[in-house]
Amino acid sequence: MNSFKDFPLEYHSADIEGRTYRFAMVKDAWHLLDKIDPEAFKEDEKMPYWAEIWPGSLVLSGFLLRQPFSEGSSFMEIGAGVGVISVVLAANGYQSLATDYDEDALDFCKLNGELNESGDKLKTAFLDWRQPTINEQFDYIVGSDIVYEVRNMLPILDVVSKNLKPGGKFYFSDPGRRPMEHLKRLILETDFKMEPLYSERFPFRHTNQEITIYSVEKV
Numbered sequence: 001m002n003s004f005k006d007f008p009l010e011y012h013s014a015d016i017e018g019r020t021y022r023f024a025m026v027k028d029a030w031h032l033l034d035k036i037d038p039e040a041f042k043e044d045e046k047m048p049y050w051a052e053i054w055p056g057s058l059v060l061s062g063f064l065l066r067q068p069f070s071e072g073s074s075f076m077e078i079g080a081g082v083g084v085i086s087v088v089l090a091a092n093g094y095q096s097l098a099t100d101y102d103e104d105a106l107d108f109c110k111l112n113g114e115l116n117e118s119g120d121k122l123k124t125a126f127l128d129w130r131q132p133t134i135n136e137q138f139d140y141i142v143g144s145d146i147v148y149e150v151r152n153m154l155p156i157l158d159v160v161s162k163n164l165k166p167g168g169k170f171y172f173s174d175p176g177r178r179p180m181e182h183l184k185r186l187i188l189e190t191d192f193k194m195e196p197l198y199s200e201r202f203p204f205r206h207t208n209q210e211i212t213i214y215s216v217e218k219v
Contacts, residue, residue: 001024004024004107004108004111005104005107007026007027007051007104008026008027008028009024009025009026009027010024010025010026010027010028011023011024011025012025012053014058014084016058016061016062016065016088017062017065017066019091021084021087021088021091021115021116022115022116023053023082023084023087023112023115023116024082024108024111024112024115025051025052025053025082025108026051026052026108049079049081049145049148050079050080050081050082050100050102050104050105050108051081051082051104051105051108052081052082053081053082053084053204054081054144054145055175055202055204055207055209055211056144056145056173056174056175056202056209056211057081057084057085057144057145057173058084058202058204059173059200059202059211059213060085060142060144060171060172060173060211060213061084061085061088061089063171063173063197063198063213064085064088064089064142064171065088065092069094069139069140070139071093072093072094072095073094073095073139073140074094074095074096074097074138074139074140075089075094075095075096075097075138075139075140075141075142076096076097076099076134076136076138076140076141076142076163077089077096077097077098077099077141077142077143078099078127078129078141078142078143078146078156078159079099079100079143079144079145079146080098080099080100080105080106080109080124081100081105081108081144082105082108082109082112083098083105083108083109083110083112083113083122083124084112084144085098085142085143085144086098086109086113086118086122087109087112087113087116087118087122088116089121089142090113090118090119090121090122091116091117091118091121093121094121095121095123096118096121096122096123097123097124097125097134097136097138098122098123098124098125099124099125099126099127099134100124100126100127101126101127101128101129103126106124106125106126109122109124110122110124127159129152129155129156129158129159130155132155132158132159132162132163134162134163135162136163137162137163137164137165137168138163138164138165138168139165139168140164140168140169140170140171141159141160141163141164141168141169141170141171142170142171142172143156143170143171143172143173144172144173145173145174145175146172146174147172147174147177147179147180147183148177148179149179150179150182153179153182153183153186154186157186157187157190157192157216160192160216161218164218166218167217168217169215169216169217170215170216170217171197171213171214171215171216172213172214172216173211173212173213173214174211174212174214175209175210175211175212176209176210176212187216191218191219192216192217192218192219193216193217193218193219194214194215194216195214195215196212196213196214197213197214197215198212198213199211199212199213
């Protein structure tokens with residue numbers, strides 16, 4: 001398949017904890033900027049972050065597979081993009097809900113689920129962090145490269161408060177973007193605690209980033 005929904009495709013193979021996965025993403029995703037409606041951008045500043053694979057999603061996927069999660073644990077991924085984390089979790093037998101606020105992203109999640117035989121363990125759902133409409137709670141919430149904009153930090157924590165089961169954890173990866181400092185200060189003002197768990201320098205395509213994985217839980 002060379003295209004999907006009129007998007008030219010590029011494929012990436014990744015070896016994660018002894019298994020090879022194949023993911024589809026939009027070829028040269030930044031060309032999507034030309035298709036953004038200026039009025040829609042003015043209202044929502046909606047950027048096509050979803051359309052490519054971010055290194056943090058690969059690092060976090062491997063980290064999660066190394067954890068002793070109970071069989072049948074449920075996960076919700078926020079800002080799933082093309083669905084790397086959700087697909088990997090589902091392919092390994094976990095109940096996984098991939099969420100994003102872009103319908104094209106959710107279709108790519110489904111496509112990547114099919115490419116990696118995730119079966120009925122993978123579900124998708126629309127989610128706008130500012131107006132969350134998902135009421136189900138999950139054992140774990142996960143996300144990669146979601147700490148982009150300061151204005152999204154509080155909505156993310158609101159989603160975690162609403163959708164994380166008591167005693168659950170929120171795991172996310174970040175390459176050291178500036179809004180992390182805002183999130184750390186915000187955490188101090190809430191009933192959450194956050195700690196770094198793991199770091200790895202991860203060369204991927206044109207980058208060589210230091211990826212750090214954090215856990216967030218209620219205290």
